Amino acid sequence: MVERWTVPGSAPALFLAGTSRLLRPDEQVFEAMLEGWRDQQLSRNLGRSTIKPRLDLARRFLRYTNDFPWNWRPMDVDEFFADLRGERRAHSTLRSYQSSLHMFCDYIADPRYHWTTVCENLFGTHPAQVFFEWNTATHTTDYEGRPARRALTKQELQDLFDYADDQVQIARRSGNKGWFAALRDAAALKTAYAWGLRRREVAMLDLADFGSNPHAPEFGVYGVLYVRWGKAGKGSTPKRRSVLTVFPWSVRVMSQWIEQCHDLQSSGARNSALWPSERSPRVSKEKLGARFAEYRDALGYPDELTLHCLRHSYVTHLIEDGYDPLFVQQQVGHSHASTTALYTSVSSDFRTRTLRKVLDDSITRALALPDSGADS
Missing domain, CATH: 1.10.150 (DNA polymerase; domain 1)
Known part of the structure; x- marks a missing residue:
């Protein structure tokens, strides 16, 4: 026994x-x-x-x-x-x-x-x-993602947002009841980029997650976005962070959505979720990802691009625009600068402009120098 x-x-x-x-x-x-x-x-x-x-x-x-x-x-x-x-x-x-x-x-x-x-x-x-x-496989490189999972160029991003807005107008003109979902998702995609958010962070936003920034009063009550569902470490609760608003156009998008559109299909008590759904209190991150994929395919972008690429785009474009890397790191909630660096895929357009500027400055300086071959 x-x-x-x-x-x-x-x-x-x-x-x-x-x-x-x-x-x-x-x-x-x-x-x-x-x-x-x-x-x-x-x-x-x-x-x-x-x-x-x-x-x-x-x-x-x-x-x-x-x-x-x-x-x-x-x-x-x-x-x-x-x-x-x-x-x-x-x-x-x-x-x-x-x-x-x-x-x-x-x-x-x-x-x-x-x-x-x-x-x-x-x-x-x-x-x-x-x-x-x-x-077993070893971890041999800092980044193992697919190369095509990159940041969108600013033109690609503008085309994506324009296409999303067009789908709203097409649905409304045709009397399609899906126009509200298209309007909601267009605003959600713009929000994901404007504040550099992950899929879950976007989906879990509430109306109360915005606040004012006393150092940027021009943004009104949309000067700060409080993220409550950030990526958690192992065994820990979701991380919280505050993301300062940097794009003036994002304030117009958010104020229009919250103040004019959010409650158009709500019944009874006001839904506290920023992105309400017809069948549930809030839209799922999978639905937002599927919407991005739908628009990506329609525009002919690579299949490897996902909704998360909007976060990559946010990091890349801020770096291109001259924002301090530490500021960008804190905005997206990375503990280490090396992680933010992996998100940065500076566009070829930016590199071309930088090279052209350096070459033009060199030529200007050369022309300004005295003629070294003058008669002695």
């Missing part, structure tokens, strides 16, 4: 004590492992949106190997990720998958969680780590 020395009530304790019914022990142990790993991650204060994809990935790896974790082998890792490479997955995606499965194997192979003892008793073997430095 196995001695009850594990934590009372824990999943391993139930298996070791013989108090858990084992109709299908392999499946029951695997699901209990996932539950335990889920609880471990929750205790680290990780979000459920982070944990669920990891659990799903572990189940997917099991289906691929057609075997349970205590029988996994390094060659299973090789074959699984070789197949994923055939699906043209991004390098960063593959490395993320490997990292997640590595953590799962660390958990079930750690003797402090007693899954090794459970498996030895039930199956005559135990789980072990199968992800190693020599069979």
Whole structure:
């Protein structure tokens, strides 16, 4: 009989004590492992949106190997990720998958969680780590994104916004009831660029998230945007930051939307979400991303461009316009200047103008010099 020395009530304790019914022990142990790993991650204060994809990935790896974790082998890792490479997955995606499965194997192979003892008793073997430095991807570069995921040029950006406005007018003239959604999404896309926001940050904005900036009174009540749903670090709550308004035109866009358009289709109490939806309190980030993709395709822009490129464009255009890099870094909420640098993709137009200015200045200075070949 196995001695009850594990934590009372824990999943391993139930298996070791013989108090858990084992109709299908392999499946029951695997699901209990996932539950335990889920609880471990929750205790680290990780979000459920982070944990669920990891659990799903572990189940997917099991289906691929057609075997349970205590029988996994390094060659299973090789074959699984070789197949994923055939699906043209991004390098960063593959490395993320490997990292997640590595953590799962660390958990079930750690003797402090007693899954090794459970498996030895039930199956005559135990789980072990199968992800190693020599069979997993390494992080070799600072930036692993696709090269085509770049900032839009100012002309491309203007064309995008003009196209979005045109869709509103076309829908209204034709009596299409989707005109309001088109109007909302056009304003949302402009907002994403005007304040350098991520998808979730845009979607989660509320009416109360704007305030005045005493150092820029010309912007009125839209001088500052308070972002409450910034990207969180591991195990932390969403980061908050304040973004100062820099584009005068963005104030006109926001005042028109909030003061004239926001409540046009609202019924009853005023919706506090900045971007209301007909079927839910607020539009989802997926809907905003799909709208951007629709307009991108219509304009013939590369498929790799996403809504996040508007944030890249914001950083790039501020740098091009001469804003201090530290100011830009604080505006977008980056902890490190190196991160902001990765977002900066100075346009060829800007480089051409810079080169032309340097050459013209050189020629001007040369013409101003005394003639070195004068008669002596």
